[in-house]
Amino acid sequence: MARSFRDILNSGKFVVTGEIGPPKGTNIDRMLRHIDLLKDKVDALNVTDHQSSVMRFPSIGGALAIVERGGEAILQMTCRDRNRLALQAELLFAYTRGIKNVLCLTGDAVVVGDHKTAKGVFDLDSSQLLRMVRLLESGKDMGGNDLDGAVDFCAGAIVTPEADPPGPQLIKFGKKIDAGAEFFQTQAIYDLDNFRRFMELAKKFKVPVLAGIVLLTSAPMARFMNKNVPGIFVPQPLIDELASAPKGEALKKGVEIAGRMIREIKQEKLCDGVHIMAIGKEETVPDILKAAGMP
DSSP states (O other): OOOHHHHHHTOOEEEEEEEOOSSSSSSOHHHHHHHHHOOOOOEEEEOOSGGOOOOOOOOOHHHHHHHHHTOOOOEESSSOOOOHHHHHHHHHHHHHTOOEEEEEEEEOOGGGSSSSSOOOOSSOOHHHHHHHHHHHHTTTTTTBBBOSOOOOOOOEEEOOOOOOHHHHHHHHHHHHHTTTOOEHHHHHHHHHHHHHHHHHHGGGGOOOOOEEEEEEOOOOHHHHHHHHSSTOOOOOOHHHHTTOOOOOOOHHHHHHHHHHHHHHHHHTTOOSSSEEOOOOOOGHHHHHHHHHTOO
């Protein structure tokens, strides 16, 4: 029997998770190909929940597909679109279908997405969602009612190592642990010196941290992220490295950079693993792992 994600996190192994982006529509063929490609190459696969507030096929649908195809799924769940009734109901459903891991997120603001007149819910935030998961595990719902059958999730959260100053982020980090977070995936990191400093401060919490690695596909992408994505900073030397790649080979250079960063993180034991986000280029993940010196 395959080990659970919780067991893998606690095993001391260098953990590798990946990410699946659901389609905008009902054609899930590409998503299924990515699941089949990656499910045996990583320890678990996240499925994004309307990432950047863009409407897509639901996270729970992708997570169910991962389980059905023999993979370990991490259900991403944001508080943006559902109130506490819907969040609880979805977790009950997920658990009965073999989904045993959840990443609790507050969610991006509606205005950054493609349905700008939609109403954000935000009945809970990520810490409250974590507490809700633990309450459901105790056999109670948020109304204080008994459940006929509880859940048991490995629940995680996110952290932003690039936050400056790091103090407020570390306070949130501690609050999420108090709320029940068993692991953390970070927002994208590119400056390993900054990450080293953050982990020196964060290691007192003694909880598994997986460094977020977002594949850079071009210098313009890196510049766009610096300008438009809070909490992400791509150092100029990396941008220059991408810009110097021969025509048509920027993606190959991005794969090389991602692999190099993973290799350094693992060799220096900076954290407990990595979370690879290829964002539409999921087929490159095996090449990233190969560049990192991992089978």
